[in-house]
Amino acid sequence: MSNNIKIKVKNYGFYYGKIKVLSDITMDIEQNTITAIIGPSGCGKSTFIRTFNRMNDLIANSKVTGEVSVDGINIYKNNVDVVELRKKVGMVFQRPNPFPKTIYDNIAYGPRLHARYSKQKLEHIVEDSLKKAALWDEVKNKLHTNALELSGGQQQRLCIARVLAVNSEIILMDEPASSLDPISTQKIEDLIDELKENYTIIIVTHNMQQAARISQKTAFLLTEKIDEPARLIEYDDTNKIFTNPGDKRTENYITGRFG
Amino acid sequence: MRKTFHEKLNEINEDVLLMGSLVQEAVHNSIEAILRINVDLAQKVIDKDEKIDEYDILIEEKCIVLQAEHQPVARDLRLIHSISILIKYLERIGDLAVNISKIVKKLAGEKKKQLDKEIIDLLVEMGNLVEPELNGALNSFKNKDVKLASKLGKSDDTVDEIQKLIFKKLFTSHKSKENIKFVTNVALASRYLERIGDQAVNIGERVLFFLTGDYKVFHDDI
Numbered sequence: 061m062s063n064n065i066k067i068k069v070k071n072y073g074f075y076y077g078k079i080k081v082l083s084d085i086t087m088d089i090e091q092n093t094i095t096a097i098i099g100p101s102g103c104g105k106s107t108f109i110r111t112f113n114r115m116n117d118l119i120a121n122s123k124v125t126g127e128v129s130v131d132g133i134n135i136y137k138n139n140v141d142v143v144e145l146r147k148k149v150g151m152v153f154q155r156p157n158p159f160p161k162t163i164y165d166n167i168a169y170g171p172r173l174h175a176r177y178s179k180q181k182l183e184h185i186v187e188d189s190l191k192k193a194a195l196w197d198e199v200k201n202k203l204h205t206n207a208l209e210l211s212g213g214q215q216q217r218l219c220i221a222r223v224l225a226v227n228s229e230i231i232l233m234d235e236p237a238s239s240l241d242p243i244s245t246q247k248i249e250d251l252i253d254e255l256k257e258n259y260t261i262i263i264v265t266h267n268m269q270q271a272a273r274i275s276q277k278t279a280f281l282l283t284e285k286i287d288e289p290a291r292l293i294e295y296d297d298t299n300k301i302f303t304n305p306g307d308k309r310t311e312n313y314i315t316g317r318f319g
Numbered sequence: 320m321r322k323t324f325h326e327k328l329n330e331i332n333e334d335v336l337l338m339g340s341l342v343q344e345a346v347h348n349s350i351e352a353i354l355r356i357n358v359d360l361a362q363k364v365i366d367k368d369e370k371i372d373e374y375d376i377l378i379e380e381k382c383i384v385l386q387a388e389h390q391p392v393a394r395d396l397r398l399i400h401s402i403s404i405l406i407k408y409l410e411r412i413g414d415l416a417v418n419i420s421k422i423v424k425k426l427a428g429e430k431k432k433q434l435d436k437e438i439i440d441l442l443v444e445m446g447n448l449v450e451p452e453l454n455g456a457l458n459s460f461k462n463k464d465v466k467l468a469s470k471l472g473k474s475d476d477t478v479d480e481i482q483k484l485i486f487k488k489l490f491t492s493h494k495s496k497e498n499i500k501f502v503t504n505v506a507l508a509s510r511y512l513e514r515i516g517d518q519a520v521n522i523g524e525r526v527l528f529f530l531t532g533d534y535k536v537f538h539d540d541i
Binding site for chain 1 (some may be wrong): 394395
């Protein structure tokens with residue numbers, strides 16, 4: 061295995077009960093890259109991204125086949141500590157979901173769960189996480205106000221800061237900017253680009269231009285026939301996908317000819 | 320929304336083809352004009368060039384607006400990008416046809432008003448190679464024809480050779496000082512015709528990029 065492969069997916073399939081929704085996905089995700097997952101609505105992009113921190117475990121009767129390894133360890137083996145996995149693989153959702161607590165407590169919540177820190181150390185984690193999430197300057201004077209008073213864009217950056225506070229190595233983002241205005245979206249995109257220096261990021265997006273702008277790799281999922289599972293149609297460098305895709309189906313989708 | 324995009328893209332395609340047909344006509348007429356030293360036909364080429372220039376600006380503007388509105392990707396992006404470049408080649412070919420036509424007007428004012436048969440034959444031969452190059456480039460665009468676009472540039476070396484031959488013949492057979500202007504102008508016209516061939520090949524390269532995503536250079540454009 062190449063040293064810079066962070067996540068390895070091999071013959072991956074996913075079932076909701078007896079219904080197979082994803083099939084035969086094999087791909088390597090490189091460390092410190094942004095990988096965009098694109099595809100029509102309902103093709104299983106969110107289901108796929110939730111594979112990497114086993115969020116789908118919460119769905120009754122769901123089943124995973126194949127292998128998903130993070131840092132060479134199959135995360136679907138029985139002895140994997142799911143809480144530790146979710147610390148390592150953080151997630152940011154479509155709608156910002158801060159806890160109804162202060163800004164400070166939102167960030168400190170995760171670290172407090174995982175370890176006992178001094179007040180000074182916790183303050184350092186909060187400041188550091190907010191700085192990394194490019195939010196510190198905007199909130200440093202109101203750390204003890206309710207996080208829900210922040211704007212949508214600020215709340216989303218707070219949620220990213222919350223992931224950074226627990227030293228995640230991989231960040232999953234499920235349409236993180238779809239509910240934000242263009243300026244907030246740009247801030248999130250700039251932040252994602254900066255974060256790739258230290259994190260491996262996988263982002264689901266419906267916005268083709270966003271995928272083209274921020275990611276280095278793009279994976280295209282597609283359900284070709286009703287009642288058939290979605291498959292990985294193409295996975296390549298983003299520049300290639302958006303200028304000269306190798307598969308006609310990818311081209312038809314990204315140029316808006318279907319989907 | 321996408322229907323509007325593809326409708327607009329088709330409209331730009333049509334504009335390119337209309338511009339292309341004007342350029343084809345200009346090249347054809349400029350060759351005819353120089354072979355017969357036909358000032359009226361030359362003037363027609365000069366007058367119609369304004370329309371070619373208008374298409375150049377119009378298409379460029381439409382491409383910019385379409386990119387700003389729709390942020391096209393893949394084949395659509397390559398098409399719009401290629402059009403933005405190939406209209407510049409078309410516009411340049413139009414200018415070269417005008418240059419030839421201006422030479423026709425100058426030649427008409429010279430003491431020596433007829434081209435030697437040998438030079439006429441060589442110019443005809445050149446035109447017979449250059450015009451199909453241009454037509455082929457535009458047809459490859461119109462019909463999205465990779466094979467045709469790939470074939471362009473094959474006669475480029477022959478065109479260069481003929482042009483060199485014209486130079487040689489002109490400057491060895493017309494040594495008298497009184498014909499120097501005449502000779503220089505005919506030599507320049509042959510050079511413009513050769514450049515038209517080069518630009519047609521450039522269009523072919525752009526069409527190939529649009530169709531395949533690969534950059535292929537047929538010749539060094541110097």
